[in-house]
Ligand code: FES
């Protein structure tokens with residue numbers, strides 16, 4: 001295959017717009033990044049709280065089945081029969097302790113063992129059921145967050161997360177003992193990098209709500225972790241005081257345990273975004289569909305210790321605050337689309353805010369700096385093997 | 392007093408059409424007037440997939456009159472000028488209904504919503520699903536929503552939502 005090449009600008013704060021739009025690069029990204037040595041969060045184990053619970057998803061096209069067996073253990077499988085690879089389970093979620101493939105009736109346990117198949121005497125001599133369990137990608141858990149990788153080379157998960165792990169743990173209520181509230185799922189007309197580059201925190205200039213709610217972003221820290229440039233934010237949030245245009249003030253009320261840090265965000269390379277904002281705990285599982293489409297599953301959570309009032313508050317706040325129709329994030333969704341359209345023009349996207357020296361990469365930033373995305377772009381460039389232009 | 396079948400059907404259909412018309416005209420004030428002036432008046436929009444798994448979270452969760460009023464503000468003031476606008480056309484078909492008592496009826500309707508973004512001009516389907524409505528009937532034969540649940544078959548939206556469905 002011809003090399004998908006792209007000459008990268010010499011300055012760290014410039015990103016060629018072609019990176020968002022070229023379909024030949026996309027195919028290379030699937031190979032090098034999505035099927036390569038990266039960890040991808042696919043679900044939180046609280047999405048399948050009971051024995052027999054399962055979920056299916058597709059990650060960069062690969063169908064996965066995540067199941068909890070009768071003993072409570074969570075495993076990730078390829079959602080494909082070990083016989084001729086028929087899609088095994090069609091439901092998005094449910095509860096089953098056995099999975100039967102309807103094509104030739106092979107039957108699998110929630111542990112992935114082949115427990116039955118009709119007429120094996122007619123199979124290849126020496127056929128043994130034990131040789132045909134469901135296939136599995138590598139997977140690992142971090143405070144209940146389930147990660148998969150399709151490469152044997154990927155370093156251990158702890159190393160992949162680095163310093164971001166600590167912020168991620170805090171974001172998941174400190175102990176990862178979450179309770180699922182539900183999903184908002186949406187497809188954006190945006191390349192996956194356009195989605196990832198613009199989700200998470202960004203200058204409050206976009207959000208009229210911040211001003212109208214008399215709500216100033218507080219002081220905060222932004223840092224990047226590991227060579228992948230995972231981006232993490234920890235910020236105080238001064239909750240709106242004084243007059244507000246909203247009749248239902250509970251939408252922006254802060255009733256939780258973590259008052260000094262109202263907002264935490266962890267963005268992991270390549271597509272995962274998670275945030276704790278006020279009392280909303282939101283994990284965003286995203287996958288590319290094609291070069292111009294990204295599907296995002298916004299999963300919202302409460303904590304297992306929440307009382308009925310807190311649960312209700314989280315439900316009311318989560319549904320209306322963030323996500324593709326949320327009061328303070330609907331405009332983000334529109335930006336994903338518009339950045340993608342605008343990127344079909346020549347030249348580079350040039351980052352400005354927080355860039356002190358275009359010839360240097362940093363790892364500590366102010367809350368509103370756009371430069372926090374630059375280490376991730378540098379990692380992307382190196383993984384894709386694009387040469388940086390000489391000064 | 393129970394309404395005659397024709398009167399009840401007429402009242403329900405006028406309400407269904409008035410809501411479709413308000414939404415497709417982007418008349419948020421008109422949309423609000425289709426809801427009963429009661430504290431518990433509510434509108435929910437969520438994937439049926441969530442409901443079927445006892446997950447209450449939705450795309451929109453306006454569980455009281457104050458939130459309905461706030462939604463008018465989101466659309467007309469807070470979000471104004473920040474999104475790619477789109478036209479919608481709601482097609483609504485009542486499939487069952489029943490009068491519960493003198494002042495309450497319930498109705499179920501199918502809906503499909505077409506969307507045409509202003510910038511592309513290409514019409515797509517935004518969502519399909521069912522409305523589950525609890526309706527307040529007044530003496531003069533008028534009907535208002537006490538509660539409307541838009542349960543979407545479309546569990547993955549093709550786009551962000553600005554207007555209610
Ligand atoms: S493909 Fe599943 S049993 Fe044959």
Ligand SMILES: [Fe+2]
Nearest residue numbers: 202328329332
């Ligand atoms: Fe935002």
